[in-house]
Amino acid sequence: MEIFWIIVGVIVVVALLNGNSDQSGKSAQGGSGSVPDPSPRGSSPRRSPPPSATMGNFEIRASENKNWRGKGLHVLVFEGRGLMPVNRTMEIEFVTWMQDITDDRQGEPVFCSIDDFQHHEHPGFQCVRGGGTLAPDQGFRDWVEVGIAPAESLSFPASGTRSLRINCYITEKTAPTARRSLVSNTCSLYFNNTETGYKEWQGKRVEALKLSLRLGVATAFADDDFEDSEGKAIKSWLKTRIDRLPDDEQAEAKTELNDALVQAFADAHAGRLSVDSAAASLRQSPIKQASYDALELCTLVMAADGVIHPEELRIINRVGQLLGIDNDAIRSLRDKHAPAAQPMAASDGVVSDEMLLGIEAGLTPEQLRKKLRELFGRYNAMLQIEKDRDKRARYQAMLDAIARLTSRSR
Numbered sequence: 365m366e367i368f369w370i371i372v373g374v375i376v377v378v379a380l381l382n383g384n385s386d387q388s389g390k391s392a393q394g395g396s397g398s399v400p401d402p403s404p405r406g407s408s409p410r411r412s413p414p415p416s417a418t419m420g421n422f423e424i425r426a427s428e429n430k431n432w433r434g435k436g437l438h439v440l441v442f443e444g445r446g447l448m449p450v451n452r453t454m455e456i457e458f459v460t461w462m463q464d465i466t467d468d469r470q471g472e473p474v475f476c477s478i479d480d481f482q483h484h485e486h487p488g489f490q491c492v493r494g495g496g497t498l499a500p501d502q503g504f505r506d507w508v509e510v511g512i513a514p515a516e517s518l519s520f521p522a523s524g525t526r527s528l529r530i531n532c533y534i535t536e537k538t539a540p541t542a543r544r545s546l547v548s549n550t551c552s553l554y555f556n557n558t559e560t561g562y563k564e565w566q567g568k569r570v571e572a573l574k575l576s577l578r579l580g581v582a583t584a585f586a587d588d589d590f591e592d593s594e595g596k597a598i599k600s601w602l603k604t605r606i607d608r609l610p611d612d613e614q615a616e617a618k619t620e621l622n623d624a625l626v627q628a629f630a631d632a633h634a635g636r637l638s639v640d641s642a643a644a645s646l647r648q649s650p651i652k653q654a655s656y657d658a659l660e661l662c663t664l665v666m667a668a669d670g671v672i673h674p675e676e677l678r679i680i681n682r683v684g685q686l687l688g689i690d691n692d693a694i695r696s697l698r699d700k701h702a703p704a705a706q707p708m709a710a711s712d713g714v715v716s717d718e719m720l721l722g723i724e725a726g727l728t729p730e731q732l733r734k735k736l737r738e739l740f741g742r743y744n745a746m747l748q749i750e751k752d753r754d755k756r757a758r759y760q761a762m763l764d765a766i767a768r769l770t771s772r773s774r
Contacts, residue, residue, distance in 0.1 A: 419503045422446035424460075424510065424532045426553045432512070440518075440553070442491070442511040442532060447503040449547050455537040456495035456546070460511035461488065464520050466527045474528070475519040475562065477653050484540040487608060489513055495534065515555075517653070522561030528553045560650040568651055570617050573605055574624040575646040576658035579683055581628040582639045583662040586675040597668040598625070601661050639679060643686035655687035656697075663697045670754075672720075681722065695722040699746075717765035732773050740766050 424444045432439045442460050450456070461483070463471030476482055476489040483490040491511035510532060520526050533548035560568070577598070584594040602625065606618050631637040646658055662683055666676040684694040717723075721739055723732070740763065747759040 419445070419447040419505055422448065422503070422534065422547045422549055424530065424549045424551050425507070426528075426530045426551050428515070428553070428555065438515040440513040440515055440555070441509060442513075442530060443507040444510040444532060444549070445504045445507050447501070448498050448534060450498055450500055450502075450536075453497060453499040456498050456534050457537045457543075458493045458495050458510035458532060459490065459535060459543065460493070460513075460530065460532040461490045462513070462531065463529045464526050465529050466525075467521065471529060472521045476514070477517045477519070477656070478514055481514060481517070489518060492540075494537070518557075519559070519562050519653075520555075520557045521563045523557050523559060523564065526555050526557050528555055565651055568649065569609065570620055572646060572649045572651045572654040572657075573602070573617075573621055575642045575649070576654070576661050577602065577621065577625050578628045578631075578637060578642040579639060579646070579658050580661040580665050581625070581632050582637050582642070583665045583676055583679050583683075585632040585637070586679045587673040591669045593668040594665050597664045598661070601664060605657075639683060640686060643683050647687050655689060656693070659684055659687060659689055659694065660697055663700075666698075677720070691722045698722070717769050720765050721762060721769070723769075729773055732769070736766050736770050736773070740770075 422444060423446050424442060426443075427441050428439075429441050430438045432441065442458075444458065448456065462474045464474055465471050473488045475487050477487075481489055481491055491513060493509075493511045495510070530551050530553060531548065532550070533545035535543040535545060562569075580598050580601070584590050584598065602621060606614055606621065609617050628637060643658075646654055649655075659680070662680050666672060666680060680698075681691075681694065684691070723735060727735065743759045743762040743766070747756060747763065750756050750759060
């Protein structure tokens with residue numbers, strides 16, 4: 365299966381929809397119950413323990429929200445209410461997933477490009493939300509948010525209006541493989557998918573992967589010192605992408621992509637590998653999140669040897685620019701895939717602080733100071749909770765760069 369686009373900034377995110385199980389597609393009316401933390405594994409909604417007679421059986425509803433919690437996020441929001449059938453006090457979780465039943469009533473998978481919203485064994489969408497501690501005869505009298513789905517990171521079989529079946533169950537908090545449903549419910553939702561579906565672009569997926577490989581190889585050759593670790597990173601990334609393709613496409617795709625990889629290496633050795641050309645073509649790809657997937661590969665290659673080379677940084681920033689990906693998203697990818705990689709001194713000096721932090725050129729003094737304050741808050745928080753020595757060194761290097769730039773901007 366294809367490109368399970370990572371979205372930047374790490375950006376770190378998302379939620380789902382409204383309408384009773386027999387009223388799909390209607391806009392949600394917010395319940396009076398309190399809502400949990402926005403992360404899929406966030407804190408639980410608060411429960412009140414009214415007499416069980418005042419609550420019906422567990423039910424869910426879903427709605428679409430294009431400005432979730434006023435944050436400009438386009439999400440599908442899942443809500444639930446009712447009595448929870450537990451026979452002892454336990455910690456619970458809400459597990460929500462969906463199927464596309466537009467063309468097949470048995471249901472086809474809906475994929476998600478964000479790791480935290482994927483099933484633990486495959487890239488199908490799944491949201492796991494903590495429900496806190498629950499005792500017998502307790503439940504949710506009002507509608508509460510039990511999960512979300514980041515709409516722009518979902519991939520459907522085809523474009524157009526999609527009929528979705530939303531499934532949600534409650535389980536005792538445990539390891540993913542040991543989850544057992546205590547109670548479940550389903551509802552329906554219609555969603556207009558404006559993106560090309562994963563069944564519609566079989567050949568386009570492979571073409572996007574070929575272009576991504578060229579950008580990854582260009583990053584590996586950026587410092588004129590191709591490392592085995594970089595080759596392994598490329599091959600691991602490629603294997604994962606091939607495994608995501610439909611079974612009947614994998615053999616042919618593997619041959620095509622291996623040939624493309626050999627050609628990219630040959631072009632790099634001969635000085636014919638053009639980053640600008642590959643990025644420009646990839647940006648035109650109809651495959652959703654193809655650009656982010658390519659930049660993810662470049663970031664993995666940069667981090668493979670544990671060192672951030674100046675030329676690799678320049679290429680990644682250039683690729684991101686050509687693909688239309690903003691600096692915050694590029695920085696988020698670097699923080700995710702290269703948290704322990706350390707900047708290396710260049711022959712003409714050290715990596716500039718601006719380059720290391722991914723700060724765009726042309727900011728006014730006030731804009732620069734604001735950006736530095738944001739970055740300080742980000743990396744200081746990460747440093748406080750990180751235990752790994754190499755990652756702590758990386759975050760400290762970022763804070764040192766922020767301090768130097770702050771001093772110069774006064």
